[in-house]
Amino acid sequence: MNHNPPLPPASPLSPRPLHHLAHDRRRVLMAAQLRAHGVSAAETNEQCRPGGPWQQLLPGVVLLHPGPPTSEERLHAVLLYAARQSAPAGVPVQPDAEKPYRPTYREAMITGLAALNLHGFSCAPPLLSLEQIDVLVPRLRRLRSTGCARIVRTPDLPAAEQATGVPVAPVPRALADAVAQLTDANVVRRLLTEAVRGGHCEPATVVRELNRAKLLSRPHVVDAVDSLLAEGRAVAEDGLYRMVHEYGLPDPVWNVDLRLPGGPHLGGLDAYWPEQAVAVELDTRAPRQGLRQDDDEVWSEYARKREHLERLGITVVHVTPRKLRDAMEQQAAVVRTALMAAPDRDPAAYVVVLPR
Structure with missing residues (x-):
């Protein structure tokens, strides 16, 4: 006779399988990933109710704490929303607590002003001040801009660069995507000037990207490009002076x-x-x-x-x-x-x- 007491029934609705994320610095997951942990859609909705312990940042993207998201959490939420998801959702049911989950983002990267901030542009606004974060995806992806995510489409997705652990568009592409949203000539001029003065890229590369984005018909962009070319010449002349003197x-x-x-x-x-x-x-x-x-x-x-x-x-x-x-x-x-x-x-x- 079996004298062992019966085990309590398993509760598939319990969020307890997520305890290992309590110390993870990015507590943002897809609803599909939560299901892989045994958390049903009904339980997720219950946890995300007003005043609840979780919140839905974007469609299908859940923040596992009730407070305002950090800038890093917003970035990862936007990437989770926009990235092409693998099947299954990518989080093992019993992950190794010694190796916290780090997502990979397929066919998605941060661009625009957020990317310039991550590239280290001093004149780019703080991430938390951005109402929306631009995310670059292939043209045929079926996504819409919503919440803090603005979808930017391209027929040719560039190779992503890494900045603070986040995939970002190269500076020329990020600049073009930022300029496309800006109407202030002074802001555009400052961004283009810092791109050259800070050694991020060459003027030729920036202008090619602006031309590809069909932005050179805008007068305030053309004026900013004239300043960019002047800045590029000044930087090049300084380099020529240094070359002559430093190499005798x-x-x-x-x-x-x-x-x-x-x-x-x-x-x-x-x-x-x-x-x-x-x-x-x-x-x-x-x-x-x-x-x-x-x-x-x-x-x-x-x-x-x-x-x-x-x-x-x-x-x-x-x-x-x-x-x-x-x-x-x-x-x-x-x-x-x-x-x-x-x-x-x-x-x-x-x-x-x-x-x-």
């Missing part, structure tokens, strides 16, 4: 125009060594591609200028801001080689050097 190159004459004696204007140069007939030109005009209808003419004129100078025996070293930032030593070696090779070349034509 002889001092050139800076920012000059060249002319043939009594003849036409040959063009402006950022740095020129008259004795060696070596010139450096910064390529900061590339971002303008796509902004003006006369781009082909601008580039044709640029190519003609370079070819003309080289026919006159002047060596032109073409330097981009990215090369100065990422490979300054290599660029200094290219310029030094051109200077050292000057005695082996035919003498250059005489040109008049004027301040620009």
Whole structure:
């Protein structure tokens, strides 16, 4: 005879299987994940009643405490809502308490102002001040913006970057998504300027993304882009000055125009060594591609200028801001080689050097 007392009936409605989450810093779960813990939909609804211990942040997304969500909890709630869910819901019924659950988010990433905040932009607003958090998903996903989640669609989802454990869109894409929602020219200008000044990305990359998003028809965005290009040139010029001094190159004459004696204007140069007939030109005009209808003419004129100078025996070293930032030593070696090779070349034509 079995003298063991009968076991009490199991209660599938009890939220006790979630006790291991009490010390997890992110207590946000999908309703489907709660069901995997044995918590029924009815019990979830009961727990989320007004004044109850849980709350529903977004459709199908539950916060396992009654207070206001933290900025981190809002981010993860938005990602849980937007991410493509695996089947089953992804949380084991008996998870290892030593290894708290960390979700993975398929086909979803934070973008816009929230992403810029996570990338470290000082002029981006605090996360808790954002009424909605932008989340980037593939174009064909069947989702709608609701609550604190604003759905942003794209035909080509970029590779996500990680910031504070959250998948975020790359800076150029996040910038474009933020600018799409902004009408304040000063705010747009500050964001674009910080992107370049803070070394987050090159002006060309930003402008390409803005052009792809069809934002360059907006006057306040075009004005901000002009400021962006000016900022990009200032940063590049500073890098060129540092390259010359840090790597011991002889001092050139800076920012000059060249002319043939009594003849036409040959063009402006950022740095020129008259004795060696070596010139450096910064390529900061590339971002303008796509902004003006006369781009082909601008580039044709640029190519003609370079070819003309080289026919006159002047060596032109073409330097981009990215090369100065990422490979300054290599660029200094290219310029030094051109200077050292000057005695082996035919003498250059005489040109008049004027301040620009």
